Amino acid sequence: MKSDYMRKKFIFKTICFIIMICLLIVIEKKIKHSNFITTLHRTDNKEQGDVLHYDAAAKQDASQFSVSLSGFYFDNPTETRQIGRPVSITDSNSNMFYSVNYPEIGIAHIDEVLRNDVQEELSKFCSGASGYIADNDSMRIGLTVDYCAYLTGDSILSVVYNIIYDSPEYTNPLQTVRTHTFLLCTGKEIGISTLLSGDYLQYLSDSVTGYLASDPELSLTMNDSAYSEKYEPDEINFKNFAFSKSGLTLYFDPYTIAPGEFGIISVPINAQDIMPFIIYDPFKESNIPYTPPAETAPPVIQSEIDPSKPMVALTFDDGPRGESTNRILDVLENYNCHATFFVVGTNLSKYPDTVKRAAAMNCDIGNHSFGHAKLSTLNKKGIKAQFSKTNDILKKYINKKAKFVRTPYGQTGNILKHVNFPVILWNVDTLDWKTLNAKKVIKAATKDIEDGDIILMHDIYNSTAEAVETIVPKLLSQGFQIVSISELFKYRDVTPKKHKVYFNLKP
Numbered sequence: 001m002k003s004d005y006m007r008k009k010f011i012f013k014t015i016c017f018i019i020m021i022c023l024l025i026v027i028e029k030k031i032k033h034s035n036f037i038t039t040l041h042r043t044d045n046k047e048q049g050d051v052l053h054y055d056a057a058a059k060q061d062a063s064q065f066s067v068s069l070s071g072f073y074f075d076n077p078t079e080t081r082q083i084g085r086p087v088s089i090t091d092s093n094s095n096m097f098y099s100v101n102y103p104e105i106g107i108a109h110i111d112e113v114l115r116n117d118v119q120e121e122l123s124k125f126c127s128g129a130s131g132y133i134a135d136n137d138s139m140r141i142g143l144t145v146d147y148c149a150y151l152t153g154d155s156i157l158s159v160v161y162n163i164i165y166d167s168p169e170y171t172n173p174l175q176t177v178r179t180h181t182f183l184l185c186t187g188k189e190i191g192i193s194t195l196l197s198g199d200y201l202q203y204l205s206d207s208v209t210g211y212l213a214s215d216p217e218l219s220l221t222m223n224d225s226a227y228s229e230k231y232e233p234d235e236i237n238f239k240n241f242a243f244s245k246s247g248l249t250l251y252f253d254p255y256t257i258a259p260g261e262f263g264i265i266s267v268p269i270n271a272q273d274i275m276p277f278i279i280y281d282p283f284k285e286s287n288i289p290y291t292p293p294a295e296t297a298p299p300v301i302q303s304e305i306d307p308s309k310p311m312v313a314l315t316f317d318d319g320p321r322g323e324s325t326n327r328i329l330d331v332l333e334n335y336n337c338h339a340t341f342f343v344v345g346t347n348l349s350k351y352p353d354t355v356k357r358a359a360a361m362n363c364d365i366g367n368h369s370f371g372h373a374k375l376s377t378l379n380k381k382g383i384k385a386q387f388s389k390t391n392d393i394l395k396k397y398i399n400k401k402a403k404f405v406r407t408p409y410g411q412t413g414n415i416l417k418h419v420n421f422p423v424i425l426w427n428v429d430t431l432d433w434k435t436l437n438a439k440k441v442i443k444a445a446t447k448d449i450e451d452g453d454i455i456l457m458h459d460i461y462n463s464t465a466e467a468v469e470t471i472v473p474k475l476l477s478q479g480f481q482i483v484s485i486s487e488l489f490k491y492r493d494v495t496p497k498k499h500k501v502y503f504n505l506k507p
C-alpha cells in the first residue's frame with residue numbers, strides 16, 4: 001500500500017518535471033525565434049536599408065548575420081541615424097530648457113562612452129543654469145544635443161554630436177560638434193590614425209583647402225593664418241570625423257577654420273578618394289563578427305616567492321613623501337609585494353608615518369644619505385655622517401637601521417671606501433624625474449625587463465605613483481615576482497658585501 005503510494009508520487013513528480021522541461025524549451029525557442037524575425041525584418045527592410053550594412057548582410061546567411069549583429073539596436077534606421085535606439089532627455093521650466101538626444105547601440109561599453117559624453121554636457125549646462133533667472137520666456141537658456149549615427153560596412157560606427165547652447169547673451173546659438181568612432185569588432189573608440197596611413201594628414205589638409213577654395217565666400221577667409229593653421233596636417237586638427245558609406249567627413253567647430261557666421265563646417269571626402277590611405281577598410285563588406293573585448297583577467301596577486309622564477313626589485317629614491325609614497329604603498333599592499341625605499345634623512349621627520357607604514361609592510365628602507373649630499377665633495381667624516389644621521393632617525397622611527405645604501409646621484413669611486421654598507425644602484429633607469437610622464441615610466445619599467453633587474457624610480461612624484469599602479473600588475477602578469485633588495489639577495493643566495501656596488505642581481 002505504502003509502496004503503491006510512493007510509486008504514484010514518483011510518477012506524478014516525474015511527469016511534472018518533464019512538463020516543466022518542455023515548457024522551458026518552448027519558451028526559449030520563442031525568444032530565439034522572435035530575435036531571428038526582428039533581425040530578418042531589419043535585413044529585409046530595403047526602403048530604410050539605405051545602408052551598406054544591410055545589403056552586405058542580405059547576401060549572407062541570415063542566421064550568421066543575426067549572430068554577428070544581434071547585440072545591436074536598429075530602431076527605425078534613417079539616412080542619418082543608421083544604427084541605435086534614440087534616447088531623449090528633455091526638461092524645461094521658465095528659466096531653461098534642454099533636449100538631449102543620444103543613441104543606445106546595444107553594447108554596454110560603447111553606450112557608456114556615448115552616454116557619458118552627453119551627460120557631462122548636460123550637467124555642465126544644468127550647473128550653469130541653476131543660478132540663471134530669465135526675465136521672460138524668450139530669455140531662457142537652452143541646450144540641444146542631437147546626433148547622427150553612421151554604420152559603415154559592418155565594422156565602423158561613427159556618432160556625430162551637434163551641441164547647441166542658446167542664451168540671450170549670444171547673438172547666435174553656440175554650436176559645437178563632437179564625434180566618436182568605434183571599431184565594432186573590438187568595441188574600441190579609435191582616432192583617425194587607426195584607419196588611415198601614409199601621407200593622409202597632408203591629404204586631409206589639402207581636402208579642406210580645396211573645399212574652402214571651392215566656396216566663393218569661404219575662400220575669402222583662407223589667407224587668415226589663424227584659420228589655416230587649424231587644418232594644417234596635424235592629427236589634432238582632424239579629431240572630429242565620421243565615416244559613412246559615402247566616405248569620410250571632417251567636422252570643424254565655428255570659428256576654427258572660418259568665421260563664426262559659417263557655423264559648423266563639414267568637409268566631405270569621397271570614399272574612393274580616401275581609399276588609398278585606408279589601413280582598415282571600413283567600406284569592405286567584411287562582416288567581422290562582433291566579439292566583446294576579453295574580460296580583463298583577474299589581477300595576479302603575488303604569493304610565496306619562488307626562487308627559481310624571475311624576480312625584479314622596484315626601488316624608490318628621495319622620499320618619503322605623503323601622497324605619492326602612500327599611493328605606491330597602496331599598490332604594493334594590494335598585490336602583496338615588497339619594494340625598497342631609499343629615504344633621505346631630512347624627509348623622515350616630515351613623513352614619519354609613511355616610513356613607518358612602509359617598514360611595517362616589510363618593504364626595505366634603504367639609506368639615501370641625510371641631505372642628498374654629493375659625497376665626492378665631502379671628507380671621510382662627512383660621508384659617514386650622511387649615513388649615520390639617517391640611520392639614527394630610522395632607529396627612532398622604525399626601530400632598525402638601514403642595511404643598504406644608495407649614494408646620491410649614484411656616485412661611486414673613491415667615496416666607496418668610506419661607505420660601510422653594500423651600495424645598491426640600478427640597471428634600469430625609468431627617468432621618471434625627467435619625464436614626469438606616467439606612460440613613459442610604465443614603458444621604461446616594463447619593457448625588456450629581465451630577471452634580477454633593479455629598477456630606479458622616485459616616490460616623490462605623483463606621475464610615478466600613477467605609473468606604479470600599472471607597473472606592478474603588468475610585471476606580475478609578465479611572470480615577474482616583485483621583491484625588496486633584501487629578498488633579492490636572500491633568494492639569489494648572495495651575501496651583500498660592504499663597499500661593494502650592485503647594479504642588479506641576475507641569476
Ligand code: NI
Nearest residue numbers: 317318408409
Ligand atoms: Ni636621489
